[in-house]
Amino acid sequence: MKIGVLTGGGDCPGLNAVIRAVVRKAERHYGDEVLGFHNGWRGLVENQFEPLTVEDLRGTLPRGGTVIGTSRTNPFLLEGGADLVFETIEKNGVDAVISIGGEGTLSCTLEFHKRGLNVIGVPKTIDNDIACTERTFGFDTAVTIATEAIDRLHTTAESHDRIMVAEVMGRHVGHIATWAGIAGGATRILVPEEPFDIDEVCASLTRRHKAGRFASIVVVAEGAKPVAGTMPQPEDTFDEFGHIRLGGIGDRVANEIEKRTGYETRVTVLGHVQRGGTPTAFDRVLSTRYGLGAIDAVHNGEYGSMVALRSEEIITVPLTDAVADLKGITPELWEAAKQFFA
Numbered sequence: 169m170k171i172g173v174l175t176g177g178g179d180c181p182g183l184n185a186v187i188r189a190v191v192r193k194a195e196r197h198y199g200d201e202v203l204g205f206h207n208g209w210r211g212l213v214e215n216q217f218e219p220l221t222v223e224d225l226r227g228t229l230p231r232g233g234t235v236i237g238t239s240r241t242n243p244f245l246l247e248g249g250a251d252l253v254f255e256t257i258e259k260n261g262v263d264a265v266i267s268i269g270g271e272g273t274l275s276c277t278l279e280f281h282k283r284g285l286n287v288i289g290v291p292k293t294i295d296n297d298i299a300c301t302e303r304t305f306g307f308d309t310a311v312t313i314a315t316e317a318i319d320r321l322h323t324t325a326e327s328h329d330r331i332m333v334a335e336v337m338g339r340h341v342g343h344i345a346t347w348a349g350i351a352g353g354a355t356r357i358l359v360p361e362e363p364f365d366i367d368e369v370c371a372s373l374t375r376r377h378k379a380g381r382f383a384s385i386v387v388v389a390e391g392a393k394p395v396a397g398t399m400p401q402p403e404d405t406f407d408e409f410g411h412i413r414l415g416g417i418g419d420r421v422a423n424e425i426e427k428r429t430g431y432e433t434r435v436t437v438l439g440h441v442q443r444g445g446t447p448t449a450f451d452r453v454l455s456t457r458y459g460l461g462a463i464d465a466v467h468n469g470e471y472g473s474m475v476a477l478r479s480e481e482i483i484t485v486p487l488t489d490a491v492a493d494l495k496g497i498t499p500e501l502w503e504a505a506k507q508f509f510a
Contacts, residue, residue, distance in 0.1 A: 169194075170201045171466060172257070172265040173220070175234040176208035176241075176273030180292050180306035181447030182455035184228040184235055186268055189459025191220045198467060203262065208269070209276060210241035212253040217260070229452060232445045242276055250283065257285065264466045268292050270304075271491055274474065278487040281472040288465045289474035289487050290458050294443045296343040297494045300485040301476035305458060308450040310337065310442040311347045317438055318352030318385055325383035331373060331425055333435040335418025337442050338389030341496045344442070345389035346505050355384040355510045358421065360391040361496045366399045366421070370428040376510040377431055384510065386425070388418050399424050457482050 173190055175183050187204065194200035204220040205211030218236070228235055243249030257265070264286035267277040270293035281287045291298040294310035314336045321332040334354075336344045342359025349357035355376065358364045373384050394401065399420065418435045426433035447455065454477065461475040461482040473484040 169198065169263040169466070170203065170261050171463070172203045172205055172212070172217070172260075172262045173236070174205040174208050174211060174265065174267055175236060175238045175292070176267065176269035176276070177238060177292070178240075178270070178294075178443060179233045179238055180294055180443050181232050181309040181445065182305035182451040183233065183238075183268060183292065184225070184231050185447065185452050185455035186290055186292075186305070186459040186462070187220065187234070187236065188225040188228050189456045190266055190463050191225050192222055193460050193463045195222050198463065200463070203260065204236035205265075207237040207239040208241050208273065209243050209253065210239045211236075212256045212265075213241065213243050213246060213249050214252075215256045215259065229456075230446050232447065240272065242272070244276065244279060250280070253280065254283075254285070264288065264471065266290060266462045266466065270295070271298060271494065274298070274487060275491045278472070278491055281487060286466075286471045287487075288462050288471065289490065290462050291474060291476065291490065294344065295338055295341055297339075297341040297496070298490055299493055299495045300474070300490045301478065303454060303477050305451045305455040306443060306447070307343065308454075309445075309448045310344050311351065312448055313442050313445075314344055314348035314387075314438055315351040317436065318348060318354060318387065321385055321436060322353070322383050325385065328432065329377065329383075331384045331386065331422075331429070331431050331433040333386045333388060333418050333422040333425070333433060335388045335390055335435065335437045335439075337438070339391045340494050342389040342392070343497055345387045345392070346497050346501055349387040350505050350508070352385065352387070353508070354387040356386045357505050357509075358386065358388045358392040359497060359502075360389055360393065362502065363393050363395045365395050366424050367428070370425055372510040373425065373431070374429050377429075386421065388421055390417060392417055
């Protein structure tokens with residue numbers, strides 16, 4: 169068979185490990201040929217790709233990013249884009265496509281499946297918000313990086329009796345903020361699933377500092393929102409997948425905290441360092457297992473499905489279920505986090 173593989177959406181630690189595993193089993197076990205399409209779905213629109221072999225992928229297991237590039241291109245928003253994808257598939261004799269991406273990329277993948285394209289999805293997002301799988305690769309790396317940053321913020325906050333605000337990624341869900349906040353001993357955690365009352369947050373921080381405690385750490389997911397009317401919010405803007413463009417909530421929260429409490433407050437925005445660089449051992453293994461599962465799914469004819477982790481096993485689930493809704497933090501995890509709020 170001739171298999172196409174693409175990586176769409178934001179870069180993520182572990183992408184190269186998935187590609188490496190796909191190519192390894194495709195070439196050595198099944199005798200397949202693999203084409204790496206450049207820059208996500210754009211590569212299929214523009215017929216841009218390169219052959220991938222086991223030799224080509226040597227040394228890529230610990231490497232962050234993606235060796236075939238990525239983009240947020242949505243062919244269905246380009247005039248004739250979907251038709252160009254099918255032309256590329258036919259011209260190059262591609263039998264199936266493995267699409268590695270998050271909710272936007274996988275939704276696009278599902279639409280192509282409905283139009284007759286043989287596709288398998290692989291869940292990729294540091295936000296860990298894809299349904300039907302217990303973990304997405306890249307999440308463990310992002311949490312590890314965020315936790316290390318919070319550990320470092322503690323020492324400088326303690327030296328100055330400051331409040332430190334750490335803004336982490338998390339567009340619609342607060343998995344990174346909650347896990348890193350618990351692991352890093354945060355004073356408060358603000359997540360998209362639970363609108364926050366800035367007055368209540370400030371009151372709790374004031375009580376903590378008056379009690380003689382120092383180094384308050386507030387972890388804020390980039391998509392966290394205050395209770396309506398409690399503090400200024402900018403108008404929303406969107407990307408081509410319909411995702412809200414986020415950023416700046418950490419600065420706004422820090423400004424409100426300093427203004428309302430009188431305590432010196434500083435903000436650190438971790439941004440893209442959370443999804444760049446070397447993946448953790450867990451993410452390397454999970455990515456590898458996803459890649460092997462994806463090529464097996466191709467040969468089992470399980471088109472229109474996504475590989476997933478469930479009870480430590482790699483399974484396949486329908487793409488329709490995987491992209492039906494985002495997976496937020498569980499009430500149990502949130503209750504655990506709240507036990508340590510000031």
